[in-house]
Amino acid sequence: MLTTMAGKPPAPRTPTMRDVAALAGVSLKTVSRVVNQEAGVTAELAERVAGAIRLLDYRHDTTASSLRRTDRRTASIGLVVEDVANPFMSAINRAIEDLAHARRTLVFASSSDGDAQREADLVRALAARQVDGLIVVPVAPDQRVLLNEHRLGLPMVFVDRPAITRDVDSVTTDNREGARLAVGHLARHGHRRIAFLGDLHSIWTAEERYLGYVEGLATEGIRLDPRLIRRDMRGIDAACAAATELLGSSEAPSAFFAGQNLLTIGVVRALQVLGLRHRVALIGFDDFTLADLLEPAVSVIAQDAVGLGQAAASRLFEQLDGDAFPARHIRVPTRLIARGSGELPPG
Amino acid sequence: MLTTMAGKPPAPRTPTMRDVAALAGVSLKTVSRVVNQEAGVTAELAERVAGAIRLLDYRHDTTASSLRRTDRRTASIGLVVEDVANPFMSAINRAIEDLAHARRTLVFASSSDGDAQREADLVRALAARQVDGLIVVPVAPDQRVLLNEHRLGLPMVFVDRPAITRDVDSVTTDNREGARLAVGHLARHGHRRIAFLGDLHSIWTAEERYLGYVEGLATEGIRLDPRLIRRDMRGIDAACAAATELLGSSEAPSAFFAGQNLLTIGVVRALQVLGLRHRVALIGFDDFTLADLLEPAVSVIAQDAVGLGQAAASRLFEQLDGDAFPARHIRVPTRLIARGSGELPPG
DNA sequence: TTGAAAGCGGTACCAA
């Protein structure tokens, strides 16, 4: 051994159908038939092939398979969300994965970070890998790359936010109805001065929730007071500051409706600091872990992330099964979870 | 139009390199060169090809490409975690995605649910799709399918839990050191009666944290009291009940070390019900959202999920770049975040 | 029922 450069044995090329065929003493095509469980192979031959497959530990190459297949299906789909680490998005991801798994389909999961350029790159990369379809949380407002891919024949479903055309399937939360629910609930508990905190108005869901708030007030016959409205808030700190300021004014609100997770937490913090947690009502849009452990527990309008994911995946697979037209637009209802903070009476 | 069955135009077969070549009046190979940015094509020809590509809206088929390529790379990797919707797992997922994205690589994300059968199915499905490598949170204890795939040449990194052999790269949290940290911290604040709540002892991380607890006690010269130890706890309710029972005993603990997220929350709930939140200390393993909003805020041993994901992805890509041997075993440190609950003095 | 040959969309190799 001292004189040889032996090293590792040459990488043992992974066996192909050809190898299996040779070992079993049959043709390539017969192996293909066995692997794909096509009818019309003698039990004896099938057994011989199966034996060779086991012996060689043959692994089917589905990429080569789908390249040649007429339908060119890869049994993989693409998912583009804002951030796979976001709890809401990852719940959608998981729901989609479960439906996909039932069809032996794998999911490319990716994050756009709300960046249109990155979204476009991802969509192109996914299409280049021949995914069977795409589920996307679209980054507003320019959807040209997405819609172009759709026009070229890539099955697609938008989730959480709609497409700008009606031609593409979409599955969205009924944000407006949810916001109305919140306002109605607070009004029923005697509130007339209900403040609204909202995310960037350029975000479709934020705008919808604002509109629902306005509609809710109208329904309850409450005059809209612009001084109680703070939009374009980003993050816990901004919400906390805004809530603190509102509560310090002469016409302070008796209740808050926070249009997003972090804003809700910001309001909680403000109420805590001011010692008003049990004196000012609060309903938040979107549930969050531990909402039930706070004091008082926080009432929320819960979104059905799993429902969104399931509906989106269902639609995509319906498209793949031939039901492409007309495009459908599914709205998933919200649910009010009363935990205490939304049931406090006015001061 | 009335007499025709016109319908939609026949699906316009998506253009191939062949089409581009024909339009540009060059050979297939020249188009390939342009697409792959290989040197040695006249500027003029390159421009003509580029024009044809634009005109036809040609899309490169990377699956066909990698089939023929010598390295057979697909620029996609597989990730198998317990649940992509779990915050810890999804943070790992995201960190991996970011490193992958920098290499124009896509990630198949999938959930094993701690089910060995499902894990095996996923791994085989991923291998069949010719992923370049795999990052796995392995389901103990039978790793035969995984290791077989590894032996066959599939680059692989285990994350969060080690492989049963030393031949496979792994990236894990330093659970033991983290637990020692917690016990030491509590001891430094005067505690001698420190209860331990742990998850199923069959879970590697749970066992490690338990061992760290034991080591921590030994280091501090505290006698281990089996009556203060509750293992094999699952979920909030079990932990809440166990904590309640412990606190009602004659030799109640003055501090808790909870070995997992949900267990920590269970203890918080128990303390809240008993009105002992400010009288009994608590440190939890693994951080959770809103831990800082509870009263008192919960001190934790925080895991570095992003660090885990980054290290795992780095290792995988190092393997892909040729640095496969020897296998490395990376331990990612934890960090104690003191927020209040872990700094309470003994009753 | 079985197999030979063609070809999916591209890349590798070598000759022109």
Added chain:
DNA sequence: TTGGTACCGCTTTCAA
């Protein structure tokens, strides 16, 4: 620099 030809691993088509 450019192009022809073989071929990646598999399915399709069609003849035996």
